[in-house]
Amino acid sequence: xxxxxxxxxxxxxxxxxxxxxxxxxxxxxxxxxxxxxxxxxxxxxxxxxxxxxxxxxxxxxxxxxxxxxxxxxxxxxxxxxxxxxxxxxxxxxxxxxxxxxxxxxxxxxxxxxxxxxxxxxxxxxxxxxxxxxxxxxxxxxxxxxxxxxxxxxxxxxxxxxxxxxxxxxxxxxxxxxxxxxxxxxxxxxxxxxxxxxxxxxxxxxxxxxxxxxxxxxxxxxxxxxxxxxxxxxxxxxxxxxxxxxxxxxxxxxxxxxxxxxxxxxxxxxxxxxxxxxxxxxxxxxxxxxxxxxxxxxxxxxxxxxxxxxxxxxxxxxxxxxxxxxxxxxxxxxxxxxxxxxxxxxxxxxxxxxxxxxxxxxxxxxxxxxxxxxxxxxxxxxxxx
Numbered sequence: 001x002x003x004x005x006x007x008x009x010x011x012x013x014x015x016x017x018x019x020x021x022x023x024x025x026x027x028x029x030x031x032x033x034x035x036x037x038x039x040x041x042x043x044x045x046x047x048x049x050x051x052x053x054x055x056x057x058x059x060x061x062x063x064x065x066x067x068x069x070x071x072x073x074x075x076x077x078x079x080x081x082x083x084x085x086x087x088x089x090x091x092x093x094x095x096x097x098x099x100x101x102x103x104x105x106x107x108x109x110x111x112x113x114x115x116x117x118x119x120x121x122x123x124x125x126x127x128x129x130x131x132x133x134x135x136x137x138x139x140x141x142x143x144x145x146x147x148x149x150x151x152x153x154x155x156x157x158x159x160x161x162x163x164x165x166x167x168x169x170x171x172x173x174x175x176x177x178x179x180x181x182x183x184x185x186x187x188x189x190x191x192x193x194x195x196x197x198x199x200x201x202x203x204x205x206x207x208x209x210x211x212x213x214x215x216x217x218x219x220x221x222x223x224x225x226x227x228x229x230x231x232x233x234x235x236x237x238x239x240x241x242x243x244x245x246x247x248x249x250x251x252x253x254x255x256x257x258x259x260x261x262x263x264x265x266x267x268x269x270x271x272x273x274x275x276x277x278x279x280x281x282x283x284x285x286x287x288x289x290x291x292x293x294x295x296x297x298x299x300x301x302x303x304x305x306x307x308x309x310x311x312x313x314x315x316x317x318x319x320x321x322x323x324x325x326x327x328x329x330x331x332x333x334x335x336x337x338x339x340x341x342x343x344x345x346x347x348x349x350x351x352x353x354x355x356x357x358x359x360x361x362x363x364x365x366x367x368x369x370x371x372x373x374x375x376x377x378x379x380x381x382x383x384x
Contacts, residue, residue, distance in 0.1 A: 003031065066101070079255030081135065281305055326342065331375070
């Protein structure tokens, strides 16, 4: 029977070292393959990045086992996360089976006191700044709380908060009370169909990128030499665009090391096209489920179309309306504003959008940049 690979993760603090060794030995005796930094991650070369090496090991494991004490561990400034946290995020993103054990005293204090401090702080910050606070800002806020235990690193609270927000259960860990690991894992590993991942075939897609680059470069050079007088069938124009803009995943990147999927958006369901006429934007055409107004005054600051027009020529932006659960991808080119509607997955609300706004922008705006560039060129070349 294939061995189950179990990644053992924790901060390198004295209180957790004996526990790690015990679990490692128990798993070996059970006939499975534990993976742990100080035992079998390697070999190392001069060019090896140890963080990438650990994250690769997490990706290859079947079960991710995390122990949490009071220390935060090594913090990566670019990722704005600790290395242990990056390992957890990688396991979560890869849909691994995740087992988390937290020190009972730390865990109890978190749910009793700290969680009640974090959530109001986030709400106040979003209300004031219109964006989600960074981990450092949350740690700074917690560091200023005099009633928190000083021997617990502030980042530990942030890690626990992130784990609970993802719906991961945190089991009790008492260093003074040994856990019957053999019984625990024997029962767990009997559920083989749940814990052993199916083999996945991953193929690299490298289809004619050079040809696409050459084609778009040619179009960009040729269109300015042409006189485009308008759209013969503007609604069909929008329908053709919609049919080629599918949904996709939204990812949050943690520095250069890893990323995770934070949501998704569905296929384009509607589109509108507006053109400026004096001090208004007039509807040229709409398609799909769009219900655009016949016109918008350029002074209307509640219209995403107007806001995009004021951004300037060749600008684009993604907006989100919680009431309709729709992402609006607005593009200005010359005197035209094109708006494409993408339904959001059910997990999105205004708070989530604020937190992952840049991620949503990047996911939607970069899905088919060659096609968007061609559309901009067409609209930009139209003569009034």
